[in-house]
Amino acid sequence: MADQNLVENDEPLLVAKSLSKSFGRIKACRDVSFSLYPGEVLAIVGESGSGKSTLLQMLSGQLAPSAGHVSYRMRDGITRDLATLGEAERRFLFRTDWGFVHQDPAQGLRMAVSAGANVGERLMAVGWNHYGRIRDTASDWLTRVEIDTARIDDAPRTYSGGMRQRLQIARNLVTEPRLVFMDEPTGGLDVSVQARLLDLLRSLVAELNLAVIIVTHDLAVARLLSHRVMVMKGGRVIETGLTDQVLDDPREPYTQLLVSSILPP
């Protein structure tokens, strides 16, 4: 059994091969390649317009690349090209084995239905048909993301920004995905709330052995959460490596600028 796990962890979960995307004359993303392994947290950093979000959308199958392809190792162990998946399969993958945490919780949540139903929706989508069990699982997850279970029947529009973001995380993790995409998950939150959210994310990632691709312009987030960093500029990956290595000893002038632009503590 241990050998089996070893073999499984040896193979990459997600492989991107020379991904490019152009919108007319604009080249948003050029020739990006990398592999992501199970349990690994990869941060994609860079300034606005560097192609981070375009890359994330291509990786998560929401945007078709102009060139190159993305393949993913399914739960059955077979690695498949995302472009060959039918729409039904892709959507199924998206709500079971993947999670997507948006910067704006209103995009990832149903603001008008209760927190419990928000968490339970994915379960019901994969055929859970027992109210009691759905509700128990939902309240269990609310506890894990530190939301008071007394608020399970309140709609997220009555929640604070930090709570909404934690609810969004619970909603995504309830089906026990293996890969979670995050687009600026701490954007728009104040510093103390950010710190709590990062703390929570870090423990969940470790506990569930999640692979995460996190897009952020905040180097502190990258340092806290990620094992590896990819620095993007003008649609290209200009530097990549272990987080400490890249952030403590940046090689490229742009990365040096990025790192030095943080105020010293």
Add this chain to the structure above:
Amino acid sequence: MNAPAYNFAYLDEQTKRMIRRAILKAIAIPGYQVPFASREMPMPYGWGTGGVQVTAAILGPQDVLKVIDQGSDDTTNAISIRKFFAKTAGVATTTATDEATVIQTRHRIPETALRANQVLVYQVPIPEPLRFLEPRETETRRMHALAEYGLMHVKLYEDIARFGHIATAYAYPVKVNARYVMDPSPTPKFDNPKMDNCPALQLFGAGREKRIYAIPPYTQVVSLDFEDHPFEPYRFNAPCALCGAENSYLDEIVTDDKGGRMFVCSDTDYCEGRQAAGHHGSLSAAPYKEKAQEASNG
């Protein structure tokens, strides 16, 4: 009586062909909403423009038409539509469910069991069962196409979380032929079991939303529910005050300003039929009381 200015049954023949094609497609794919080029009708939207167009397209000179509104044959809407077809198509009309070949309905299914060779035409205000959960039409169409119906259970979940039981009392979502989730129009959920395996053809027309859908005869129709909160048809627990029926759907009628009320069958034809057959309730009109007394004296 036929107004010469109109074609038979008001609509022109090309329009009827277009609607019939939509109906045929709807029957071929039970529960699927077929778009059609809904016409302006001489009545406001919300008064049954969809139902009227479907009826106009399927009506033949030999048909006998019955129109009900909330179960009743004698409300404004029902009478107007019945007169409309009596005038524009010259067809025979009736209030008896047994005699009718085409029944146009708003919000009820008759109590008398329907039989083969009858067609039930529903007036539908909002055909999309997922509408209030997912406002984007492109998205709901995709969800139907991929049979992604988790969202429908979210609505039922919300009901239980808020009220302790599934509080949806009308327009209760059903799954047709184990494939499409469908809005049965705002009929009370009491009527949902009648749709299952029904010998009559059921057609649904939504004029404003320009959709037609259908349940062919003898098709499985299942009301959605949870394992631990199964579907239950709702009926107020009282006999009809006029005919004493214990198993019909009841209307509540307020009789004074001191809280007085009575419950009577919402299906007037069914209630009248039972009264004529000698059944009576607690508030029956005098003739039947006398008859009952005579019977007990004699």
